[in-house]
Amino acid sequence: ATPDSADAIQSVGGTVADLMIEPFAVLSADTTVAMALDYVVKMHPVTTVTYIYVTGESGKLLGVVAMRDLLLARPGQTMEEIMEREAFVFTPAVKMPEAIAAALAKRHRLYPVVDDAGILVGLVYGWRLFEYVATELSGQAGSMVGVDREERVSTPIFKAFLMRHPWLQVNLLTAFAAAFVVGMFEDTITRIVALAAFLPVLAGQSGNTGCQALAITLRSMTLGELANISVGKLLRKEIILGALNGFFVGLIAALAMYLYASMSDAGDPIILAAVILIAMIGACIGSGIFGVLVPLTLRRFGADPAMASSIFLTTFTDILGMGLMLALATTLLM
């Protein structure tokens, strides 16, 4: 791997051009099988030739000869006579997820890359495509919590600290936003202290619902599935899921609040239970929407969606979950 292509592997949303190497084993159409065999034998340095690429004038790719076809042909036949004319090719601009989908279906060892005029401009190994997607996906789980794609168990402590710490500081600033929202409702909490106990419940559930939507959106972005499905349809799905999940989780949480408030004499248990249920449904719907929109928006602005999404998302979901519960309680009970 050249340094350039190694860098490209790290970039999100690369193309076939990033992994392309110089063409080799390129012969003209009138080359005979005997000459081609001679060429394969004499190649220096010895490279494993899997396919011979047959080009015409100005380097246009005319066809591909597999080693096996060369073996089965008579020595006097030309490349033109035995080549496969409808060879599967990539263009340099093919996006990585699309290329990986094709590679998983074709499973060739090596793919020719041609430009719009059909000129052979490079070759790309199948394993490079798989290595690329494995690298991308392996980074995703860690990136979502500020762990660098490069960090391993063996990374020195101070280096790991420098990689992880900035993310925690940014997250702290966003946590202050949530703290500020909670602080706005100090009077409500002082009078109905049961609400304080339910702060982590609301924050936790809306955060989880948002992260589920985020995980699906990130996975689909990496695997290139969003090309076929509209954002509107994805949003509709997460809104319905948020409503369903919020309702059934909210029912249990509301029951818990009812029992808690009945015992502690903190306020009207039925209204408090209703506050929890409504807040949970609203927060889960909003979190599902944010889980889809945050990574899509970040990618539009060129940021790494896996890394940055969770910071923004948890801020939104914390404020939404806790803010909605406290605002509803303040409106209905104060």
Next chain:
Amino acid sequence: ATPDSADAIQSVGGTVADLMIEPFAVLSADTTVAMALDYVVKMHPVTTVTYIYVTGESGKLLGVVAMRDLLLARPGQTMEEIMEREAFVFTPAVKMPEAIAAALAKRHRLYPVVDDAGILVGLVYGWRLFEYVATELSGQAGSMVGVDREERVSTPIFKAFLMRHPWLQVNLLTAFAAAFVVGMFEDTITRIVALAAFLPVLAGQSGNTGCQALAITLRSMTLGELANISVGKLLRKEIILGALNGFFVGLIAALAMYLYASMSDAGDPIILAAVILIAMIGACIGSGIFGVLVPLTLRRFGADPAMASSIFLTTFTDILGMGLMLALATTLLM
């Protein structure tokens, strides 16, 4: 892929045996090049033969002949004369991460698999190994928040609901544990309501620190790196990182509490700031330890570490972060 091998791809910690197919293109040592070429031509159904496997009595693998070597040999030579005797082989028990590391170094299209006696028992395609690790790693980010490895943007809503909802309900139960801890300190919160605003800050930071340690531990488990590093060394690293991260994040949070308490006249600002700093350091150290121990313990009991870890981990970190802050404040200020 047979149903059996497809299931095996889903399992964590599979072996080469799970991806193995029946051997083909197996010839005896005295087969001539002419006979081998004839065999390659006549194979039905036509399979792309990349290597010929040369076996002796009782199926012992003697060597491998690449298509290219067949091409360069004289028709009268035997397989024994032209075969590579030191061929790279797997045994069926080789663990997946080890096999993938080897495949990334060797980059062969197909690998022979032999048993302890050297008998050729199967073949494994290189792309199957890469497909396996990509599937494993792609599942990790989603599994950490209860999103099934199989779920895609195109998964029907009701099916997605059934897959995601149980995870949210289990998480709700664990959130109640955190709520219960907060509820135990109701009196403290009623008197120092500033603490309520800092509940999401403590929960958020300890959760993030724990998830960073979890992400590194999961990544290393998948890539097979934990074989070379002791758990003690890993714990030591995360304890030091937790202390460093907790200290520097805690300083900022303590400053914020000092300013907040000074303005709101909620209690001694210096003691409250000290409470935040000490709680943050303690919670981040504890979260780092849990981030390592939870996935290792779950794997020992046969559970999917990516899926189950985050539920246990966030419960621990919530209770640790918020409980430590409230307990310290109660001890020092009440």
